[in-house]
Amino acid sequence: xxxxxxxxxxxxxxxxxxxxxxxxxxxxxxxxxxxxxxxxxxxxxxxxxxxxxxxxxxxxxxxxxxxxxxxxxxxxxxxxxxxxxxxxxxxxxxxxxxxxxxxxxxxxxxxxxxxxxxxxxxxxxxxxxxxxxxxxxxxxxxxxxxxxxxxxxxxxxxxxxxxxxxxxxxxxxxxxxxxxxxxxxxxxxxxxxxxxx
Amino acid sequence: xxxxxxxxxxxxxxxxxxxxxxxxxxxxxxxxxxxxxxxxxxxxxxxxxxxxxxxxxxxxxxxxxxxxxxxxxxxxxxxxxxxxxxxxxxxxxxxxxxxxxxxxxxxxxxxxxxxxxxxxxxxxxxxxxxxxxxxxxxxxxxxxxxxxxxxxxxxxxxxxxxxxxxxxxxxxxxxxxxxxxxxxxxxxxxxxxxxxxxxxxxxxxxxxxxxxxxxxxxxxxxxxxxxxxxxxxxxxxxxxxxxxxxxxxxxxxxxxxxxxxxxxxxxxxxxxxxxxxxxxxxxxxxxxxxxxxxxxxxxxxxxxxxxxxxxxxxxxxxxxxxxxxxxxxxxxxxxxxxxxxxxxxxxxxxxxxxxxxxxxxxxxxxxxxxxxxxxxxxxxxxxxxxxxxxxxxxxxxxxxxxxxxxxxxxxxxxxxxxxxxxxxxxxxxxxxxxxxxxxxxxxxxxxxxxxxxxxxxxxxxxxxxxxxxxxxxxxxxxxxxxxxxxxxxxxxxxxxxxxxxxxxxxxxxxxxxxxxxxxxxxxxxxxxxxxxxxxxxxxxxxxxxxxxxxxxxxxxxxxxxxxxxxxxxxxxxxxxxxxxx
Numbered sequence: 157x158x159x160x161x162x163x164x165x166x167x168x169x170x171x172x173x174x175x176x177x178x179x180x181x182x183x184x185x186x187x188x189x190x191x192x193x194x195x196x197x198x199x200x201x202x203x204x205x206x207x208x209x210x211x212x213x214x215x216x217x218x219x220x221x222x223x224x225x226x227x228x229x230x231x232x233x234x235x236x237x238x239x240x241x242x243x244x245x246x247x248x249x250x251x252x253x254x255x256x257x258x259x260x261x262x263x264x265x266x267x268x269x270x271x272x273x274x275x276x277x278x279x280x281x282x283x284x285x286x287x288x289x290x291x292x293x294x295x296x297x298x299x300x301x302x303x304x305x306x307x308x309x310x311x312x313x314x315x316x317x318x319x320x321x322x323x324x325x326x327x328x329x330x331x332x333x334x335x336x337x338x339x340x341x342x343x344x345x346x347x348x349x350x351x352x353x
Numbered sequence: 354x355x356x357x358x359x360x361x362x363x364x365x366x367x368x369x370x371x372x373x374x375x376x377x378x379x380x381x382x383x384x385x386x387x388x389x390x391x392x393x394x395x396x397x398x399x400x401x402x403x404x405x406x407x408x409x410x411x412x413x414x415x416x417x418x419x420x421x422x423x424x425x426x427x428x429x430x431x432x433x434x435x436x437x438x439x440x441x442x443x444x445x446x447x448x449x450x451x452x453x454x455x456x457x458x459x460x461x462x463x464x465x466x467x468x469x470x471x472x473x474x475x476x477x478x479x480x481x482x483x484x485x486x487x488x489x490x491x492x493x494x495x496x497x498x499x500x501x502x503x504x505x506x507x508x509x510x511x512x513x514x515x516x517x518x519x520x521x522x523x524x525x526x527x528x529x530x531x532x533x534x535x536x537x538x539x540x541x542x543x544x545x546x547x548x549x550x551x552x553x554x555x556x557x558x559x560x561x562x563x564x565x566x567x568x569x570x571x572x573x574x575x576x577x578x579x580x581x582x583x584x585x586x587x588x589x590x591x592x593x594x595x596x597x598x599x600x601x602x603x604x605x606x607x608x609x610x611x612x613x614x615x616x617x618x619x620x621x622x623x624x625x626x627x628x629x630x631x632x633x634x635x636x637x638x639x640x641x642x643x644x645x646x647x648x649x650x651x652x653x654x655x656x657x658x659x660x661x662x663x664x665x666x667x668x669x670x671x672x673x674x675x676x677x678x679x680x681x682x683x684x685x686x687x688x689x690x691x692x693x694x695x696x697x698x699x700x701x702x703x704x705x706x707x708x709x710x711x712x713x714x715x716x717x718x719x720x721x722x723x724x725x726x727x728x729x730x731x732x733x734x735x736x737x738x739x740x741x742x743x744x745x746x747x748x749x750x751x752x753x754x755x756x757x758x759x760x761x762x763x764x765x766x767x768x769x770x771x772x773x774x775x776x777x778x779x780x781x782x783x784x785x786x787x788x789x790x791x792x793x794x795x796x797x798x799x800x801x802x803x804x805x806x807x808x809x810x811x812x813x814x815x816x817x818x819x820x821x822x823x824x825x826x827x828x829x830x831x832x833x834x835x836x837x838x839x840x841x842x843x844x845x846x847x848x849x850x851x852x853x854x855x856x857x858x859x860x861x862x863x864x865x866x867x868x869x870x871x872x873x874x875x876x877x878x879x880x881x882x883x884x885x886x887x888x889x890x891x892x893x894x895x896x897x898x899x900x901x902x903x904x905x906x907x908x909x910x911x912x913x914x915x916x917x918x919x920x921x922x923x924x925x926x927x928x929x930x931x932x933x934x
Contacts, residue, residue, distance in 0.1 A: 178459075182406065182423040183444065190503045191472035192425050192444035208444075208466075209505045228385075228405055231700035231877045231908060233474040267447070267462040278462075 177272040179292075184227045187235040188247075189214040194268070195236070196275050197221035198292040202299060203240065206277060206290075211263035212251040213290075216244040216301055216324075216350060243299075243352040244324040248317055252288075252305070254281045257315035257337050284308045293349070300351035306344060314340040316348060325351045368650075368674030370813050372637065372715035375676050378693070378707040381417045384409055386705045388695035390440070390481075390683050392430040397688045401707060402427040402440060404697050408449065408458070410435055421449050421458035428683070429481030429491065429550070429626075441480035441491050444470060444505075446531055467537030468493050468529070469506035469522020475546070476525065482552040487533035490540075492547030492560055495519055495526045495586055513585040514599050515760040517566035518545055526587025528560050528576050542591055543582035543608065548682060549573075549645060551627035557664075561624040561645060564617050569756030569764030571624050572611035573645065573655060575664045580609040583758070605758050605833045612664035613655055614756065614796055614820045617763060617915060618861040620668055621647030625682030627655070628692075635690025637712040638721060638735040646681030646694055648701070649865055650674050652710075656722040661827035667723035667799075667819040672710070679704030679865060702865045702874050718810040723799060723817045727825050729774075729788040730799060736806035737782040746774045748803050749786055753795040753821075755834040762903075763915045767836040772797070793821050794830035855927030858920055862912060871932045878907055882932040889928060896925045 180197040190209035197203040204216035219240015226234035250260045264280040277288040287306040293299070307314060316338040318326055328348045331338035340346040369375055380386050390402035399411040406424035411417050412435070420435075424442045431439040436451040438458075445466035449458045470476060473496040480491035495518035501508060506522040513520075520526045528547055530538040540558075545568050549561035558576040562568055567584040574582050581588065585604055588594050615621055625646045630639050643655040651673045657666035679702055683695035691711050698704040722733040742748055754769035773789035786799070802815035823829045860869065866879040873881035880888050888896065900921045901913035912921065 180423070183425040183442075184406070185472045191470040191476075191505060208463075224405075229700065229876065231474065233472065235472075265463055265466065267460070269452075269461070270459050 178270050179273065179275055180221060181268075181270055181275060182222065182224065182236070184224065185233050185235045186214075187238060188245075195222055196290065198273065200292050200294040200299075201240070202292040202294060202301060203238075204244075204290065204301060208265035208277075208279075210247075210249050210251075211265070211279065212246060212248075213244070213301075213303075213350075214246060215242050216352075217242040218299055218352065244301075244321055244350050246319050248319055251317045251319075252281065252286070253315045253317065254284065254309070254312055257317060257339075281307075281314075284312075293351075298351060300349050303348040303350065305340070305346045305348070307340075307346070308344075310342060310344045312341070314346065316340070323353050325353055327351070368670075369672045369676040370717055370719065372713050372717040373672065374711045374713055375672070376709045376711065378709050380707060381409070381419075384417075384419070386707070387697035387699070388683070388705065388707045389426065389428050389697050389699075390430045391685045391693050391695040391707065392432045393685060393687055394432045394435055396435070398435060399687070399693070400430055400432050400435075400438065401695060402430055404699060406442070408438060408440065418456055420451070420456070421461075424449075426477070428477060428479050431481050431483050431489065439464070439481060439483075439489065441478050441489075443476060443478050445478075446481070446489060446491070464489075464535045465531045465537045466505075468524045468527075469504060469508075471496060471501050471504045471508075471522055473497060473499055473501075473521075475518065477546065477548070479548050480550050482550055482558075484552055484556060489531040490528070490550050490552065490558055491531070492528045492544060492550050493525050494546040494548070495544075495584070496521050509589055511589070511596075513588050513596065514601070514604065516584065516586040517760070517762065518584070518586060520586035520589060524587070524590055526584055527590065528558070539590070540578050541576050541580045541582060542587040543580075543584050544587065545584045546623070549624055549626035551629070551643070553643075554629055554631060559612070559627055559643075561627060562611075563623040563648075564763050566760055566762050567758070569758060570617040571615040571620075571622060573613040573615070573624070573627065573643075573668075574609065574611045577609070581607050582611070583608045601759065602833060606831065608758070610663075610822050612657060612820065612822075613666060613668050614818075615647075615653065615668055616754075616766070616796060616798070616818050618858075619816075620653055620670065620818060621649045621651045622862075623648035623682075624653070626684055628684045628686060630686065632686060632690035635712065636686065636692060636710075638717065638719075642722075644671065644684060644692065646684050648680060648682060648698065649861075650677055650679050650681075650704075652677060652681055652684075652694065656724075658724055660725055660823045660825060663823060665725075665820050665822045667817045669720060669817045670814055675869075677708065678706070698865075700876055702877065703868065716806075716808065716810050718804075718806040718812045719814045720799075720801060720812065720817050723819045725819070725821070725825060726785060726787075729786040729791060730797070730819060732784040732786065732799070732801065734782065734784075734804075734806070734812070736808065736810060738779070738784065739805050739807050739809075740779055742804055743779050743784050744777055746777045748801055749774050749777065749784075750798075750800040751786070751788060752798045752800075753790075753792065754798070755795055757834055757836070762910050765915055765917060767834060768795075791821070791824065792830065793824055793828060794832070794834070795821055797821055850926035851923045852926050852930050854920070855923030855925070856931065858916065858924050859927050859931075862915070863924065866909070871928070879909075880907070882928055887932070889932060893922075893925055896928070897921050900924060 205214045217240040223237040266278040269276045289304040387404035408421040427442040429441040446464040448462040450460040475497040477494040546563040547560040680696035680698040694708040724731040751772040754766040757764035776787040797819045871882035873879040903911035
């Protein structure tokens with residue numbers, strides 16, 4: 157029965173991918189991320205985990221996505237297994253901040269929308285709404301997550317804190333790099349690309 | 354599209370009253386059948402959730418479709434319409450909507466996530482009734498033992514008073530309200546696993562709590578703001594908590610008593626959601642009563658009354674055994690007056706699916722209600738009892754008992770004794786029992802299993818349990834239950850074992866995990882008594898020790914505080930006879 161559940165899960169995944177073009181989205185216990193984080197998988201093999209407690213992407217990988225059997229079978233919950241190769245990791249709390257990069261902004265998670273080849277996370281940063289849209293970029297020579305931040309206070313400065321990434325490069329056409337931060341200001345939307353090196 | 358296919362699997366057999374039919378509801382093959390929530394839309398469409406995080410809708414015209422997936426173990430639904438559904442799952446109360454009209458949810462909004470999480474397997478979030486003012490209500494289970502790696506919310510590890518299950522993060526062990534603006538309002542504390550939350554037609558909030566540490570036997574409580582219901586772990590999140598003023602005696606004084614105590618075993622062990630019968634007779638002769646499913650193979654009935662301004666009353670078995678199966682944690686009445694039962698054992702045992710219970714209208718003789726009088730109880734039946742039989746005191750057997758209030762897992766019955774029926778009178782079909790004693794603070798078991806109706810129908814369920822907190826004049830007994838007869842005073846000589854009784858006890862307490870055929874549920878690693886690895890190779894003393902102390906590494910709870918030594922000996926004798934060693 158357990159094997160059947162996993163197999164049916166695969167069937168469900170394929171059905172969703174073929175007919176809707178939407179990413180797969182599962183909220184469950186995931187390794188190296190706070191309880192009830194959100195795993196998102198695109199049909200081109202790109203995937204990531206968004207931590208609604210940390211307020212950011214915990215890691216990203218390429219591969220078949222997830223094995224949910226440990227979370228579904230038996231009495232005790234074990235984390236789902238990530239299937240594939242992780243190329244980006246970030247464990248810092250609240251990596252996207254408003255105003256001052258030294259001060260953690262107050263983060264309140266408000267939910268998400270799922271659409272064709274995209275997911276949009278909604279949250280408040282120090283009481284101000286932010287939309288974070290994540291879409292996959294994959295070509296013959298490039299695998300990347302494209303993140304678009306939409307902010308309500310374009311006059312304010314926003315900061316994305318960076319941690320060392322041996323297998324990924326993080327760039328933004330709208331940002332100014334200051335030490336280990338990307339600084340954004342003066343616009344309503346900002347793009348960031350996390351590219352697998 | 355698949356259409357509903359229904360077939361009957363039982364007709365008045367194996368513990369179901371003869372005038373109820375139990376049907377298995379066919380589910381789509383691609384759906385995991387671990388059904389964890391059930392509700393109906395205002396248009397009458399069936400909506401269910403399963404443990405894997407799906408929400409499915411069965412449209413009466415077009416059949417099943419999956420509305421949403423990927424939620425984190427949903428245990429309650431509130432359906433605005435077929436495109437707008439609220440769901441409570443482990444991390445939050447979420448509003449799930451289909452905005453683009455393609456039949457599948459695309460919007461997931463966090464209404465409230467104000468409670469703590471660690472990822473512990475016992476951290477269930479239960480719900481989800483909604484009152485006429487738009488407030489939602491839910492409950493949060495405690496965490497069991499285990500390492501804390503990550504959390505949402507601050508962590509307080511210190512135990513309050515020797516509890517086994519913990520409240521490590523905020524508001525675990527609380528029942529709460531979420532108002533229409535999404536504000537989280539903690540209401541009441543002292544719960545272990547408030548697995549069933551329900552609102553009465555009068556707007557009173559009720560919750561069930563599951564037997565375990567500090568919960569001698571499962572309960573149904575009337576929830577009121579600021580009240581404490583017994584388990585100490587959650588006290589630490591109360592603003593006026595003081596760790597220096599805690600003792601078992603003080604907690605007992607502080608504890609608001611349950612309206613109903615469900616005697617462990619015959620009345621289950623882990624009750625789920627209470628639902629009120631408002632079908633005005635479509636579901637039989639129990640209009641106004643409460644139905645509560647149980648993790649074990651049982652659905653019970655509850656009749657409440659107010660005595661001196663407080664709820665108390667009686668519980669009765671309604672359906673039990675193989676005909677209903679295990680995992681009956683969520684239920685809902687359909688618009689046609691039938692009762693849908695969502696089943697999942699969540700990996701603890703075997704039992705899953707969706708059942709529909711139908712009242713056939715056939716004659717039914719049952720003990721319907723028990724009400725308190727000055728000197729005993731009034732019994733009400735679903736049919737007029739035979740007056741000659743009903744007037745005989747020897748037809749009735751009454752017994753009273755209590756449970757410990759302590760940190761141990763569950764409690765045996767204590768201070769149990771027969772109570773003499775000194776007089777019986779009948780009037781208009783009701784039977785009045787006058788008892789030799791009537792003591793508040795006890796549970797009274799009343800049995801009338803040899804009664805028939807005037808039409809000759811034998812009574813199908815003639816047992817009820819009345820939780821006597823207060824007498825009619827309001828008199829109560831606030832003393833902490835103390836066993837008057839010590840266990841070590843029981844003669845422990847080797848009396849002949851009772852294999853038949855051992856079999857009954859096995860079916861009540863053990864079969865959930867070890868299965869009726871003794872082969873053990875593989876999903877939870879329960880031992881098989883059949884085969885080369887059978888624990889029956891041990892001596893009788895060795896087996897008795899395991900039953901009494903449990904096996905922590907296997908997740909087997911101790912039964913030494915639930916079963917007497919003689920009962921454990923009977924179980925072991927049954928195991929040897931039934932499974933051959």
